Amino acid sequence: MTTDEPVSSNAVPASRRIVVMGVSGCGKTTIGDLVARQLGVPFLDGDSLHPVENVAKMAAGTPLTDEDRWPWLATVGAELAAAGNRGLVLACSALRRSYRDAIRAQAPDTVFLHLHGSKDVLAARIEGRSGHFMPPALLESQLATLEPLQADEAGVVVDVAEPVDAVVTAALAGISAALAGGVAPPAPLAPPAPLAPPTGTVGTPLRQFDVDLKAAPFNLDDDAIVWIDSTIDAMTLEEKIGQLFINHNNDYSPEYLDGVLENYHVGGMRYRPGPSAAVQEHIRYAQSKTRVPLLIASNPEMGGAGSCDDGTFVCTHLQAGSHPDKSIARQMGQVAGVETAALGCNWAFAPIVDIHYNWRNTVISTRSFGNTPEIVVERAKEYFDGISESPTVCAIKHFPGDGIDERDQHVVTSYNTLGYEEWNRTYGHVYREMIGHGVQSIMIGHIGAPELSRHFRPGTADKEILPATLAPELLQDLLRGELGFNGLILTDASQMIGLTQAMKRKDLVPATIAAGCDMFLFFRNPAEDFQYMMEGYKTGVISEQRLQDALRRILALKASLGLHATAREELVPPVEALGVIGSEAHRAVAAEIADKTVTLVKDTANSLPITPETHKRIRLYGISAGPDFTRADPLAYLDTVKDELEKAGFEVHLFRTAEQREAAGEAGVNFMSIISEEATGDYAEKYDAAFVFANVKGFAQEAAIRIKWSSPMAAEIPWYVTEVPTVFVSLNQPNHLIDVPMVRTVIHAHAGSREAIRATIEKIQGKSGFQGTFNDNVFCDSFDTRL
Template sequence: MVDLSHAPFNLDRDAIDWVEITIASMTLDEKIGQLFINLNVSFDEKYLDDVVGRHGVGGIRFMGADSATVQQHIRYAQSVAKVPLLVASNPEMGGAGSIDDGTLVTTHLGAGSSPDPDDAYRLGLVGGRETAAIGCNWAFAPIVDIHRNWRNTVIGTRSFGDNADIVIERAKRYFDGLSETGSAAAMKHFPGDGVDERDQHVVTTYNTLGYDEWDESYGRVYRELIAHGVQSIMIGHIGAPELSRRFRPELTDAEILPATLAPELLQDLLRGELGFNGLILTDASMMIGMTQAMKRSDAVPAAIAAGCDMFLFFRDAEEDLGYLRAGIESGVVSEARLHEALTRILGLKASLGLHTAPREQLVPPASALKTIGSDEHRAIAAEVADRTITLVKDTQSALPLSPSTHPRIRLYGVTGQSDFTGTDPSGYLDVAREELERAGFEVHVFKNALQRQAEGEEGVYFHTVMAEEANGGYADLYDAAIVFANVSGFAQEATVRIRWSTPMASEIPWYVTEVPTVFVSLQQPNHLVDVPMVKTMIHSYAPSREAIRATVEKITGASEFTGSFNENVWCGDIWGTRL
């Protein structure tokens, strides 16, 4: 059974007694509720009365909103919870992503590209401070996947790098920064993303490495971070055929399951060989990577029986709670497995001091919100951006560009569609224009046919725009072209690439033969597969003002490039990417 006196819980006798007494006092329905983490999709108090008060969930994660709204929401949730809640956030980029007014420091890839390992620490520290200020105590981070396949975009910017060494070094520093704020970490996504090119939000994906190669890469990452004290691990809906067959040689191809449903991966490998004593939770349970594996009524109890302690998100609360109850009553989930899961859930809560903190102190006062988006945190973001901005190539020595030598800039924006967060992906272009003008350039922003039509212009189509843009007078109008690409997103397609606005779109860098052209990626590292013709490529890692300002400073030569890149930028050495 679980030893709560050992890492990562390290509980004293009084805390262990609280865990045991609390479990013993629970009804079966209360025990079942503790195994679920709800995605709070409403800020209405009656909603929380139902989810937290009636169903008694063990944890919550909220949808994005401003920090004041979220803090009050969490405060009310804790006030109606019989057992204090684990309150999760996704501070992968700092405070941004968890709250609308949070600080965007950089991505994991940005922190992995910095010459200073402590930029990963700063990323965890700012993210932890800003989410703790609203009442969170649990971070679904760091991401410890290894970006081995350049086509993989679900972790393209969300991995520290393409090898175990950089992931281990930077993930430890992220954890150290986060831990200073009192939050627990949930590293993800075991058994490891980055081999398959697809996204488990829309399909089950697979880590197909053999055991020895996995053990020397992903396995080493998990061993190191477990030893470093990480309290919980999120399991990906990722199958691992060779790993599963190491423990179950008889498994057929059809019997290979995603790790969330595979006891050989959770119990034999993660608990057994890797010695993990902390809490295990599933990734979001509505992801197709899980739902395609078996019926929901089977999958809910199967995940707990396989070794997951907590189940991330309901599809329907009444249904899912009923499925787990039926699984317990039928023996799919044994009494011992249920008790083990509860012990780890309450053990994690006790390790955070939730069992002794006065209920009214579980969420900081409103005055704590002043740290969110603070001048200090913005300054950290600016310093990190200055170190991380990376020059991938400049094969025709176009840089630096200055207002004195290239005063007239044609500015293009390559924008992905808004993803499931609803965030406007196009605001970066106004920032880029402002920062270029601030540097002294005369900026001419390109608008494609669709944008011009949306503004009410008549008689404009892609071929009329092409005729206006692509002609022999281009170099008479502009001295250089700069393209900012903000192509992000995951969860809605298996992979992400540039999608131009129209056929033969005028923003495609045809103009590289006319004027010096600089392509800046604010997100994905694999754009050279789509724009191999550009001779100057910069990676900036974030669509923040701090990152864009630092990029412009480096374009003009006001500061030096110090960031680094890994081999994924060459897209498997597709012909032309290095030219």
């Protein structure tokens, strides 16, 4: 017999109750889970049944008294008794005879599997373990308490010094023998079966919460549940593991999709944006080739833009929060839903529910509705309601909440450092409201939360703080337990350094699922990551219970969309549906929102209005952060700005840097020569006003974003504010005043779209009024930015 094959029910009746006992560090959870898997019965960690008072005492290094233990032992016995004929393997220290008697009082036929080890072996294992509330100091106390199994107790003793596979084999043989009654002597260890020891475990969750398919957000009927369970039963192990993955499709060819679907059996995909017709055909082919319908995700954070190249840019999240009209967010969601559904998408990685508390945080500065939980909740609900008018489910992000740290989790682990009570008043409030509003899935950020982790795991050291994607206390105890989330949990992109700096790839891939995530976003190397996940299951990092629960949630999300009851050829709309993408009606929505949300942050010199009649000659400057991963020209927006200014009647003189002039063939230019040319005393004789349009980005490429001028003491830095009226317009980031406090007229246009640029130029001329609002983050906590 090997541990790769389930033990037949004739060898060990599934109706039996088995307690895996022993002191801390003996491997009760690992061995117990593997034994349960072989017997085909559920596994439960008895530690999850401790009341919080016991957990706090143990974490503080205080041994439990018998008065502490009796209620817990009664609960353990009740769980075993309630298992009935389905059977149960339960990990519980059960160190004294009296404790075991208390368990047997409710479940008389319980068999005890004692995992025995020397003090040295046990101490070494405890020292190497993280994320558990049992500190090494309590080992002495447990060893002193331990009373070995006696002759009249049904049980078996197994030495844990041997390899895991050998321990499991011996345990199964001993359990079978113990069923005849009495204590089986320490069992001779069988030759090791081909099963590797567990790796990459990240602590044990206090409790695992299995999905309720009939409850929100799934609300499934009996037929859907039958489809879920029968589909899982019919899957091979490879297909089950594949369902855990969401692929990032980097190729539109049929050969590429065939390879992904046939080799990795993925549960979902997010494609690389391109022309809408190509994207739709890509999705249609994928859905036609897979046995189980796919979740097709997109990032419609700004409307249809980002889901395909010709989608409508409606507005940013910040833009939707920068006007009293909350329906702007609903309109953004409506357009996003219509356009992405036309492509064949059914899963939106939106809305974003982070709170922009720290003005230095640039990764969500435009991707947050605002800097208070109230505005975030209000606008996120509106977006959700708007996109839900289309056949779409949402994944809100990024739990436990971005916006405290100034760094970007794409390039470094970031942290939400709020205390438990303050987090509950802010981010916790947002998540409770959105869960109550029916959100179906939650994306987990690679964001650590030290104080939250310590609330659930007192005594956790700094070095043991993990990003939420790997932290069962945040996923299970907090999100599933206290917040009551019954939906699907997925990781954020797995290539992000916020995750990958935590541990080796082979360990972190299965550890995310073990910790409580249901789906894993993006392969790094498909063959490697798939194998890492498979090995994580085979070695017990991912328990059978955890895998089954994840699969049921994944298929439940699909069933909630009706994918199980939709004909394969109808999963993707016909080509004619693409007519809504970038339509005149949607562009009109974008233009109306742009007009409402262009914001005058300050005009302390009373420079506005500026018109062609009063200030004909405009010196135009453009600021960008340089090329990014899109490889697009970072200053291309200046063509639109120049065009709109000239249409308005201005005479535009475009500033070019030394680098631009050299690229155009000029010789003998450098940054000093440009400064000398630009900063001459006749500046005000040549130009009537200066306009600076900034479109600074850097998403996922740097930990912080500030203006980077073209050269040292660059000629485009606003020295000219003392010479002519100067207007600074941001087309993206709201925090530029920290770098240009000398400018007295500052406008936030929110976007580099033609609609936003046109609306801004109209308002500069006084043709329409500024209606947008802003929060104090724009002043960057510095007095001079308000001058």
